[in-house]
Structures are given as structure tokens and as C-alpha cells.
Amino acid sequence: MTAAPGTEATTKAAPGGTAAPEGDGPGDPFDQDLLPAPRNAQFALLGSLLAPARARVWLAAVLLVVQQAAVQVGPLLVAYAIDHAVPALRAGRHGPLIAVGCAYIGCGLAAGGLQRVFIRTAARVSQDVLVDLRGRIFRHAQSLSLDFHERYTSGRLISRATSDVETIRELLNDGLDELIEVVLSTLYIGVLLVVLDWRLGLVTVASAIPLYASVRSYQRRSMAVYRRRSTATAAVIVKFTETMNGIRPVKAFRREEPNDAAFADLNHAHYRANGDALLEMARYVVGSRLIANITVAGIVVWGAYRVAGGGMALGVLAAFVLYLRRLYDPIDRLGMFLNSYQSAAASLEKIAGLLAQAPTVPEPEHPVPLPARPQGAPPGREVVFDGTRFAYRTGGEVLPAFDLRIPAGQTVAVVGATGAGKSTLAKLLARFYDPTEGRVLLDGVPLADLARDDLRRGVVMVTQEAFLFSGTVAENIAIGRPDSTRAEVEAAAKAIGAHDFIAALPDGYDTDVRKRGGRISAGQRQLVAFARALLADPAVLILDEATSSLDIPGEQAVQHAMATVLRGRTAVVIAHRLSTVEIADRVLVMRDGRVVEDGPPSELITASGHFADLHQAWRDSLV
Numbered sequence: 125m126t127a128a129p130g131t132e133a134t135t136k137a138a139p140g141g142t143a144a145p146e147g148d149g150p151g152d153p154f155d156q157d158l159l160p161a162p163r164n165a166q167f168a169l170l171g172s173l174l175a176p177a178r179a180r181v182w183l184a185a186v187l188l189v190v191q192q193a194a195v196q197v198g199p200l201l202v203a204y205a206i207d208h209a210v211p212a213l214r215a216g217r218h219g220p221l222i223a224v225g226c227a228y229i230g231c232g233l234a235a236g237g238l239q240r241v242f243i244r245t246a247a248r249v250s251q252d253v254l255v256d257l258r259g260r261i262f263r264h265a266q267s268l269s270l271d272f273h274e275r276y277t278s279g280r281l282i283s284r285a286t287s288d289v290e291t292i293r294e295l296l297n298d299g300l301d302e303l304i305e306v307v308l309s310t311l312y313i314g315v316l317l318v319v320l321d322w323r324l325g326l327v328t329v330a331s332a333i334p335l336y337a338s339v340r341s342y343q344r345r346s347m348a349v350y351r352r353r354s355t356a357t358a359a360v361i362v363k364f365t366e367t368m369n370g371i372r373p374v375k376a377f378r379r380e381e382p383n384d385a386a387f388a389d390l391n392h393a394h395y396r397a398n399g400d401a402l403l404e405m406a407r408y409v410v411g412s413r414l415i416a417n418i419t420v421a422g423i424v425v426w427g428a429y430r431v432a433g434g435g436m437a438l439g440v441l442a443a444f445v446l447y448l449r450r451l452y453d454p455i456d457r458l459g460m461f462l463n464s465y466q467s468a469a470a471s472l473e474k475i476a477g478l479l480a481q482a483p484t485v486p487e488p489e490h491p492v493p494l495p496a497r498p499q500g501a502p503p504g505r506e507v508v509f510d511g512t513r514f515a516y517r518t519g520g521e522v523l524p525a526f527d528l529r530i531p532a533g534q535t536v537a538v539v540g541a542t543g544a545g546k547s548t549l550a551k552l553l554a555r556f557y558d559p560t561e562g563r564v565l566l567d568g569v570p571l572a573d574l575a576r577d578d579l580r581r582g583v584v585m586v587t588q589e590a591f592l593f594s595g596t597v598a599e600n601i602a603i604g605r606p607d608s609t610r611a612e613v614e615a616a617a618k619a620i621g622a623h624d625f626i627a628a629l630p631d632g633y634d635t636d637v638r639k640r641g642g643r644i645s646a647g648q649r650q651l652v653a654f655a656r657a658l659l660a661d662p663a664v665l666i667l668d669e670a671t672s673s674l675d676i677p678g679e680q681a682v683q684h685a686m687a688t689v690l691r692g693r694t695a696v697v698i699a700h701r702l703s704t705v706e707i708a709d710r711v712l713v714m715r716d717g718r719v720v721e722d723g724p725p726s727e728l729i730t731a732s733g734h735f736a737d738l739h740q741a742w743r744d745s746l747v
């Protein structure tokens with residue numbers, strides 16, 4: 125047995141359900157949101173996400189280049205109207221003004237049409253990227269080994285897949301086109317200004333130097349703030365999900381108030397990080413507007429003197445001022461873009477760190493098939509622990525040089541004090557972990573060499589939490605063998621003795637286990653888990669027997685079901701009940717990661733060893 129039910133696969137829960145990730149100390153990367161990744165992994169990730177949409181990205185870029193050209197013609201037309209169409213009008217010629225008006229409307233329509241196509245193309249690209257990214261996070265998180273999930277909490281994973289993906293969505297949907305637009309319009313306008321009047325143009329271009337410095341300093345300062353904000357967001361999500369996951373211990377230990385206080389602290393830290401981010405943004409906007417306004421004022425004054433002196437046409441000055449507005453207006457939006465860029469960069473870094481984690485229990489490169497069972501051989505398969513040593517990443521050695529042979533078809537009950545290493549033995553046999561040294565063999569084939577499908581068919585572990593997924597009772601049983609028919613599902617349930625209670629549910633086998641009326645008791649959940657295992661029909665079944673005290677009829681039903689599911693295969697039961705030990709062919713007593721007694725139950729009971737003492741204690745507890 126390991127942690128409290130429901131927490132086994134994530135973390136060891138502290139009282140109150142506020143699970144703390146286990147770490148190697150202050151330097152443990154798993155204490156941080158940011159996991160170690162190769163340099164520039166985030167750019168490689170972005171590149172690989174955009175690669176399938178390369179053609180669309182180019183199309184969007186070309187559309188934007190043409191669209192911006194159409195947009196930037198406007199002030200030139202105004203200059204032409206002031207300097208040429210108005211004098212022509214004074215001379216009685218209407219043609220130039222009508223031509224300018226039509227050209228203005230034409231450019232506006234073209235820009236609008238192109239923008240529409242661009243938005244649709246960009247939206248497709250960003251949707252594809254997001255779907256791909258979410259899928260990659262889910263698939264990768266699922267493929268990572270149990271030791272990863274025990275250290276990196278599920279709350280953090282959720283925040284990677286939700287809030288981090290969301291910030292990337294914001295960048296892709298609202299920020300990226302903004303940046304390209306700003307860069308393009310700056311280029312167009314810069315060239316047009318120098319062409320219109322090179323002296324004033326150069327002054328404007330010179331103003332880019334302090335503006336660039338302002339952007340760079342904002343970027344530097346805000347990166348740290350955005351990292352902090354994204355970590356604070358994740359902390360809020362982690363606290364929320366972990367508290368709700370552990371709502372039972374929260375209630376049992378009356379942890380509501382301390383939890384409220386802890387959540388309020390995290391919420392406040394998030395508020396402060398958010399406030400700091402906005403403050404940085406405000407500083408940037410104020411600074412860059414000041415630079416822009418000083419430049420505009422200087423140009424208007426100098427330009428006015430030159431117009432008055434006849435060195436410059438009025439229309440050109442008007443176009444200049446219009447262009448300056450267009451040049452400086454996006455500065456605030458550039459800040460907003462940098463804002464979402466910083467958030468997205470921080471999120472992308474975290475997601476890249478997650479995706480860079482390799483499973484510690486990898487699929488074999490050259491899988492070895494399980495040998496066919498000879499005719500007449502006993503059912504099940506032989507299990508051998510061959511010089512197996514094992515230590516969790518966080519902690520000392522749990523199994524020191526472990527040797528064990530379980531012949532095919534044998535039912536072994538494993539008993540021992542808490543922390544003796546029983547669950548660890550079971551998890552090594554289910555290949556949740558690989559041994560630090562030595563091997564675990566199934567009919568002579570190391571588990572590490574078995575293909576995933578062979579391993580799934582070969583070894584099944586039923587944990588005591590008997591987890592039910594959302595869906596119907598029938599679907600939950602069919603997880604054991606997804607291609608099974610309804611008749612096979614019902615046959616398994618009948619064999620286990622679960623049919624009657626399932627038939628009595630509001631919709632029988634089609635009852636949704638998460639909906640009202642579909643709630644089933646702990647003992648019934650165990651029966652569903654047994655039916656699932658029976659349907660899977662593995663060669664080796666590992667059972668982490670529930671310790672929860674069932675009522676007597678419930679206990680009897682579970683005992684009967686257990687006997688059914690264990691029959692005809694190799695079985696390892698982490699036994700907590702006397703009755704379970706009695707149905708075993710062999711009992712292993714474990715202490716400190718070693719087998720200290722090994723034999724049939726009847727022999728061990730009469731001997732004067734550890735098992736006899738345990739047996740006596742059980743008997744006494746039954747009185």
C-alpha cells in the first residue's frame with residue numbers, strides 16, 4: 125500500500141490534501157515550474173509547431189505586405205490632394221480631386237479585403253498550432269513515467285495545458301500580426317518619410333534610437349516580471365486543483381481555513397505580479413510617448429518654418445504629420461504585443477521544458493516478443509526478480525539485491541509492515557519503474573524489452589483506489605479489453621458477482637458513474653475493477669488489496685471476486701486480510717526490502733517466525 129487513495133499517482137498528500145512535490149532539496153528542478161531543457165528548446169518547439177503550416181504562414185506574410193502597402197498610400201494621396209488637386213480645383217479642373225477620392229476609397233477597400241483573408245489565414249494557422257500543442261502536451265504527459273508524475277504535480281501539468289497554452293493563443297491571435305504590421309508599417313513609413321523630405325525623414329529615423337532603447341529596457345525588465353506572473357498563475361491553479369482533488373482529507377482534517385489563508389497568499393502574490401507587469405507596461409508607454417511627442421513637436425515647428433520660407437510644400441508637411449501619427453500610434457500596441465510576447469515566451473519555455481522530459485521507463489527500441497506457452501503448461505507466466513535493486517529518485521535504496529522466482533500459475537501473497545517495500549515490488553513488476561540494477565523477467569524476457577502491448581497483456585495491476593473514469597459502467601469494465609463485446613463485459617461482471625448491483629443502477633450497464641444515481645460504493649468500485657481485470661485476462665495479475673474496511677457482505681463479495689479473478693494466472697497480492705493470505709499458495713513476508721520468510725501459509729503459521737506473529741495479531745484483532 126502506498127499513499128492515501130486517489131493520491132498515489134500524483135504526490136504523497138500532506139494532511140489537508142495540499143500535496144507537496146517531493147524534491148531533492150533547494151536545487152531540485154522539479155521544485156520550479158521551469159524544467160531543464162536544451163538551449164533554445166522553445167524556439168525549436170515554435171518552429172516545429174509552425175512547420176506544417178509553412179505555406180499558410182508565407183501566404184499570410186505576403187497578404188500583409190500588400191495590405192500594408194495599400195494602407196500606407198493614404199497620406200501620400202492627401203499630400204497630392206493638397207498640393208495638386210486643390211490648385212487644379214481652383215483652376216476649375218475637378219478630375220484630379222475625383223481621381224484622388226476614388227484612389228483613396230479603392231486603397232481602403234483593397235486593404236480591408238486583404239485584411240479579411242489575412243485574418244482567416246492567420247486564424248487557421250494559430251488554431252492548428254494550438255490543437256497540435258495541446259495534443260503534444262497531453263500525449264507527452266501521458267507517456268512520462270510514474271516518477272515524473274510523482275514529482276511534477278498534476279496541477280502544474282494542468283496549468284501548462286491551460287493557462288500557458290492560453291497565453292500562446294493570445295500571442296498568436298492578437299500579437300503576432302500586430303508585430304508584423306508594426307514592423308512593416310515602420311519600414312514603409314520610414315522609407316516614405318525620407319523620400320518625401322530627407323531632412324525631416326532623418327530626424328524621424330533618429331528618434332528610433334531612443335525608442336529602440338526604451339523597447340529593449342522594457343523587454344529586459346518585463347521578462348522577469350512575466351516569468352514571475354506565469355509562475356504565480358500556475359501556483360494558484362496548483363493549489364486549487366490539489367485542494368479539490370484532496371477534498372476528503374481537507375474536510376476530514378478541517379483544513380478549510382488554513383487552505384483559505386494559503387490560497388489568499390497565492391492569490392495576492394498573483395495580484396502583485398500582475399500589478400508589476402502592468403506597471404512596467406505603463407512606464408514603457410509613458411516613456412515612448414514622450415519621445416514620440418517631442419519628435420512630432422520638433423518636426424512640426426521645423427517643417428512650419430520651412431513651409432513659411434517656401435522650402436517645403438504644405439501638403440508634404442501634412443502627409444509627414446499624418447505618417448508620424450501612423451508611425452507612433454502603434455507604439456502602445458507594440459507594448460501590448462511585447463506584453464503578450466513576454467508571457468507567451470515564458471509559457472513556451474515552460475512547455476518546452478515539459479516536452480523535453482524523457483520517459484524514465486522508455487519503450488524498447490527492439491522489442492522482444494513473449495515466448496508462446498507450451499501445450500499443457502500451467503496458466504500464467506513465470507516471474508523472476510534477478511538481482512533487482514531499486515531506489516526512488518528521492519530517497520535511499522528500497523530494494524537491496526532482490527531475488528525471487530514465482531512459477532507460472534502461483535498465487536503469492538506479500539505481507540509485511542508498512543514501508544517494507546511491498547508496493548515497490550508490485551510497481552517494478554508492473555514496470556511503473558525500471559530497477560536501478562538487475563532485471564525483472566517474464567517467462568525469461570526482461571520487462572524492459574517487452575513491447576507496450578505485450579506488457580499490457582502480460583501484466584495488469586489493480587490498485588486499491590479502483591479508479592473509475594467518467595463514462596458508463598460498461599465502458600469502465602471494457603477498459604480491460606477495448607474490443608470486447610457487451611456480452612463479454614456482462615459475462616465478466618457476472619463471474620465477478622457485480623452483475624446484480626450493476627443491473628439495479630438507474631441505467632444498468634449504461635449508467636454514467638459520475639452522474640447522479642451512478643455513484644457506487646467503494647466495494648462496488650472494487651468489483652468493477654476486478655471485472656475489468658478479468659476481462660483483460662493478463663498472464664500476471666498484481667493486486668494491491670484495499671485496506672478500507674468493507675461491511676461484511678461487501679467484504680465477502682470482494683473475497684469471492686478476488687478468488688475468481690486470481691484463478692488461472694500468476695498472481696501477486698499485497699495482502700492486508702487474513703482471508704486473502706489463506707487463498708494464496710505462498711506467502712512472502714517482507715522487511716526492509718528483503719524477503720524474510722517464504723512458504724505456504726499453513727507452514728508459516730505453525731512456524732515461530734514473523735508471519736506466525738502477524739497471523740496471531742490478525743486473529744486477536746478479529747476477536
Ligand SMILES: Nc1ncnc2c1ncn2[C@@H]1O[C@H](COP(=O)(O)OP(=O)(O)OP(=O)(O)O)[C@@H](O)[C@H]1O
Nearest residue numbers: 125126274516518519522542543544545546547548
Ligand atoms: N514515490 C516514492 N518516492 C520516494 N520514496 C518512496 C516512494 N514510494 C515509496 N517510497 C519509500 O519506499 C519505501 C517502501 O515503500 P512501499 O510503498 O513499497 O512500502 P509498502 O510495504 O508497500 O508500505 P505500505 O503497506 O505502507 O504501502 C518506504 O520507505 C517509502 O517511504
